[in-house]
Amino acid sequence: MSKKNAILLTATHLFAHKGLNNTSMAELSKITGAAGGTIFHHFKNKEDLFLNVINNVKETVTSAFKTYFLEHRFDNGLKMVEGAIMYYLNLAETMEDRFLLLHRHDPYKLAETNSTCRQYLEEIYDCLLDVFERGIKIGKDDGSIQIISTRNTALIIFSMIDGIVRFNTYKLYSAGALYDDLMASCRKILTR
Amino acid sequence: MSKKNAILLTATHLFAHKGLNNTSMAELSKITGAAGGTIFHHFKNKEDLFLNVINNVKETVTSAFKTYFLEHRFDNGLKMVEGAIMYYLNLAETMEDRFLLLHRHDPYKLAETNSTCRQYLEEIYDCLLDVFERGIKIGKDDGSIQIISTRNTALIIFSMIDGIVRFNTYKLYSAGALYDDLMASCRKILTR
């Protein structure tokens, strides 16, 4: 693997687990084996490196989501929303680093001053919410879902799942133990 | 107000809005008007100051919650859960600093190595969850709520609300616009 890629992956891991400010370039240099100057050769400064990490998160997360819903068919809209929840919980485990990073303040703080960062974040959430929203819309058409507000319900269900993932991350309680009740709750929200 | 109190309140605000590492003791000194040495006279180090801030958050949040539910009566369990949601959303606005801090990684990171911090956080979440759980239990007894798992449902509803508050904080979307649909969703989860 190229030094640049090693730096990017290690930075993703460290930024996710220790935060932007608690990760020093010296540590990054030590772990990757790249000299200090090498990092600044590939990324013009720390913020640029962070931005590249976020971009990488955006690419991997959205493409994983898009691919999954291109390759899978669902009996109806309700099943599709259920599939989205399952896949989101699944991704949060297999892409732990990336979801951890999205639960930190660092990206949102940078987004306040850096429009590129803001755009990356918006693309991620647009992509995720879009799947939920499409599922609900399809469900309303095929009769498996009965609610009024498509957008708001998508937001509510998404933040419910994301809230669970967050508490799971902090080990306040386990997402796995809630799985069945979580699914039941979502079905109740979506159906009469 | 005493210098010590000024330091504590300013630290709460800065830690909440800028994070632990982005808040320097020098800045704290400048804003409060207290000399550098004075801060370390009252708090033995930065971690100790942060711990005192978390303790203060614990005290104010839990006592606000406890007082509210001691002084209010509800027609039934379902109304009590609805009241808990309303009051939680309300507190997240009026105690913005404190809830912002609880949505940062800083407290949970310290909790990994500092058992006092862990205990404070547990007390906060125990207190909040307890209200939801009691409401659900009462609702099951009086018939306004029909579900199987009291604990899990309390956790699910709580993380739904907390997830909304978090997205509201990041200005990804507004909690106010979701209020009606949020309440409707909760009622659906809790009733047949």
Place this chain on the structure above:
DNA sequence: AAACCAACCGAATGATCGGTCGGGTTTTTT
């Protein structure tokens, strides 16, 4: 009035940080 003490001050300190620079090495192009 002497002794005491908590509150307070601010200059000084050593460690660490992000970032620079000049020079060496490898790879690609011509």
Place this chain on the structure above:
DNA sequence: AAAAAACCCGACCGATCATTCGGTTGGTTT
């Protein structure tokens, strides 16, 4: 194989950080 380009190195720099320390003040106790 010569030239150009891209990659890589690590010593070094100025800024900033948390923390220390010797000393002052004003009120309370003896």
